[in-house]
Amino acid sequence: MIELNNVSKIYQIGDERVRALDHATMHIYPHEFVSIIGPSGSGKSTLMNIVGCLDTADDGLYKLDGIPIEDYSENELARIRNEKIGFVFQNFNLIAKMSAEENVELPLIYQGIKRAERQARVREALEHVGLSKRAKHQPTELSGGQQQRVAIARALVTKPSLILADEPTGNLDSHTTKDIMEIFHGLHEQGNTIVLITHDNDIARQAKRVIHILDGRLTEVSL
Amino acid sequence: MLSLKMALRSISSNKLRAMLTMLGIIIGVMALVVLVSLVSGATSSVTDAVSSLASDLLTVTISDDYGYPVRLEDLDDWSREKPEVGSMAPTASASVTGKYGAESGTFTVYGTTPPYYEIEGLQLTMGRFLNRADIENNTRVCILNYAAASDLIGFVDCLGEELSFNGMKYTVVGVLSEDENLLTAVLNGSYVAYIPYTSLMRLSTTVTEAVTGFVVSPGENTAVDQTEAVLDGLFNERFQEDEDAYSIRSMNVMEEAMSSITSVLSILLGGIAGISLVVGGIGIMNIMLVTVTERTREIGIRKAIGASRGTILRQFLMEAVVLCMMGCAIGIFLSWTILRIIGVVVSSLSMRFSLNGTVVLISVLFCFFIGVVFGLYPANKAAKMKPIDALHYGG
Numbered sequence: 001m002i003e004l005n006n007v008s009k010i011y012q013i014g015d016e017r018v019r020a021l022d023h024a025t026m027h028i029y030p031h032e033f034v035s036i037i038g039p040s041g042s043g044k045s046t047l048m049n050i051v052g053c054l055d056t057a058d059d060g061l062y063k064l065d066g067i068p069i070e071d072y073s074e075n076e077l078a079r080i081r082n083e084k085i086g087f088v089f090q091n092f093n094l095i096a097k098m099s100a101e102e103n104v105e106l107p108l109i110y111q112g113i114k115r116a117e118r119q120a121r122v123r124e125a126l127e128h129v130g131l132s133k134r135a136k137h138q139p140t141e142l143s144g145g146q147q148q149r150v151a152i153a154r155a156l157v158t159k160p161s162l163i164l165a166d167e168p169t170g171n172l173d174s175h176t177t178k179d180i181m182e183i184f185h186g187l188h189e190q191g192n193t194i195v196l197i198t199h200d201n202d203i204a205r206q207a208k209r210v211i212h213i214l215d216g217r218l219t220e221v222s223l
Numbered sequence: 224m225l226s227l228k229m230a231l232r233s234i235s236s237n238k239l240r241a242m243l244t245m246l247g248i249i250i251g252v253m254a255l256v257v258l259v260s261l262v263s264g265a266t267s268s269v270t271d272a273v274s275s276l277a278s279d280l281l282t283v284t285i286s287d288d289y290g291y292p293v294r295l296e297d298l299d300d301w302s303r304e305k306p307e308v309g310s311m312a313p314t315a316s317a318s319v320t321g322k323y324g325a326e327s328g329t330f331t332v333y334g335t336t337p338p339y340y341e342i343e344g345l346q347l348t349m350g351r352f353l354n355r356a357d358i359e360n361n362t363r364v365c366i367l368n369y370a371a372a373s374d375l376i377g378f379v380d381c382l383g384e385e386l387s388f389n390g391m392k393y394t395v396v397g398v399l400s401e402d403e404n405l406l407t408a409v410l411n412g413s414y415v416a417y418i419p420y421t422s423l424m425r426l427s428t429t430v431t432e433a434v435t436g437f438v439v440s441p442g443e444n445t446a447v448d449q450t451e452a453v454l455d456g457l458f459n460e461r462f463q464e465d466e467d468a469y470s471i472r473s474m475n476v477m478e479e480a481m482s483s484i485t486s487v488l489s490i491l492l493g494g495i496a497g498i499s500l501v502v503g504g505i506g507i508m509n510i511m512l513v514t515v516t517e518r519t520r521e522i523g524i525r526k527a528i529g530a531s532r533g534t535i536l537r538q539f540l541m542e543a544v545v546l547c548m549m550g551c552a553i554g555i556f557l558s559w560t561i562l563r564i565i566g567v568v569v570s571s572l573s574m575r576f577s578l579n580g581t582v583v584l585i586s587v588l589f590c591f592f593i594g595v596v597f598g599l600y601p602a603n604k605a606a607k608m609k610p611i612d613a614l615h616y617g618g
Contacts, residue, residue: 049611052527054527054610054614055609055611074531074532075531075532078526078529078530078531078532078610079529079531081528081529081610082528082529082530083529087527087528093520093523093524093614095521095525096521097232097233097236106528107528107529110525110528110529110530110531110534154528158529
C-alpha cells in the first residue's frame, strides 16, 4: 500500500541544510490503522507531505498502491491526491465561504462526477459522520468537532485508498477528541487504511501499529 | 458552469470591493459607448442635413472664361439640349442692408432664375418663387426666408410689402417655409432673400451678365457622375482644355469629407475611452492579485484535495472576466440611460442619439479581452502556488 524506501528530504534554510527525513523506510499495508508519533520538529509534517503527495522526496523511492511517486508532474500529483488520498488536517482546512455539503462536494467536482451522483455521495458521507442536519451550515456556524467531522466526510467521500490525518484532534477538547477517534475506529473497521500523525501518546496508542519519528529517522514500536 | 458559479459567489462575498473594482471598467465603457454614440448620432443627423440639401446637386464655379462667358441663355440652351443635364440656375450672392420701415438688417441676397427652386428643393409657405417674366423684366421682387419675414417684417403674411435693399425698393412675392434644417440655417445666416439674377446685376457691381457660378441638377434617370462628366466635357472644350478655369463640385464630396472627419473623431474618442478601459483593467488585475494573496490558503486546500493547475487558473480567470463583464453590462446600461437623457435634452436640435450597436459589441469584446489579459497574471500566480506552501500560509 505505502512503501517508503530510504526516503530523504533536505531543506535549505539560509545557509543551513536541514535533513528533515533521513533514509526513512516504512511499509503500510491495506486496511491498517497506523499512527506516526514524534515531537514537533521531528519531521512528522515532512513525512506527511511526502506520503500525501503534497511534496516529493529528494532521494529514495516512494510507492503508493504500487505506483512509484517520482518525477510526476504537479497535475498528476493533484489527480493522485484527489483519487487516492483523503486528508484530515489539524486546523480542519475547510473553505470558509462554502457550506458543509459544498466543502464535501469539492473533491468530487474535481473528479468530474455528475451532479446527481455527487449529491448522493455527499449525503452519504455526511450521514456517516453524523452531520446530515448541518449540511447547509457554513464552517463558521459549526463547532470545532463538527468542522472536523465535515473534513472527515470530505476525506472519505472520494472513497480513497488512504486516509491521512495530521493531528486531527490537536485543536479539540478531550470530549470531542473521543468522538472523532471513534469515527476513525469506525472507518478502520469498515476496511479503510488510516495513517494518523500525532504527538499525543494516548492518541497514538489507539492504533494497531505505532511508528516513532525522531530527527527524521523512523523506528517501529509494535504493540 | 461551475467556475462561473464559484466566481459569482466569490464576487458577491465582497460587494463593495467588487463594485469599486468594476468602477474603472464601468466608466471606461460609458466613455466609449456614450462618446462614440454621440458622434455617430451627430454624424447621422448632419449627414441627413447635408443630403437634404440635395445631394445630387452640382455646383459649378468658373474662374476664367477665356473670352467665352457663360450667359443665362447658355444655361437654358444646355439644359434643353443635353439629356444628362436637368436644370441649371445661376447663383450669385451679395450681402446688402435690408430695410423695412424703421427695422433693418443684413441680408444675403441670392440672384437666380426659376429652376433654382426645384434644384435646391426649396419650400414656399406662401406666394410664389421667381418666374420667367421677373428675369426678362428685371422685376424688383423678392422671396424672403421665414426668419426674414417673421423677424424683420414682423409678420409672415407679408406678400406685397415693400422693403429696400441698399436703397432699392423690392416687393415681397413669396415667403419660404420655416427652416427645419439646422445646417442650412447656419450656412445661410439669419436673413435671406432671393431676387431675379438680372435684378441683382443692378444691385451688385460684381455680378454681371457673365455667370460665374451656377447649380445644376442631373437629368431624368441620370446619375450625378454622368452629368458631371458631360459638364466636364463641355467646359473643357469651351475653356481651351484648362481644367483650372472651372470647378464642378458635388455635395457627395461634402458628405464624404464629413464622414471621414467624423470617423476620425470616432476613432480618436474611442481610443481615449479605450485607454480608460485599459486603466480599469489594471484595477482589476490589482484587486485580483490581492484576492489571490488573501485566498492563498483556500488555493492550498483546493490543491490538496485535487484541484489541478488548470482548475485554479480557470477559477481566478473566470472571476476576473466576470468582474469585467459585469462592469461592462452596468456601463452599457448607464450609457443607454445617459443617451436617453441627452436625447430628451437636445430633442429641439432634431438630433437623435441612440446606443450604437457596433460600439456596444466592440466594448463587450474589448472588456472580455481585458478581463482575460489582466486576469491571466494573477490567475497564473494562483495556479503556480505549491500546495504545501499555500496550506501553511499564514498559519
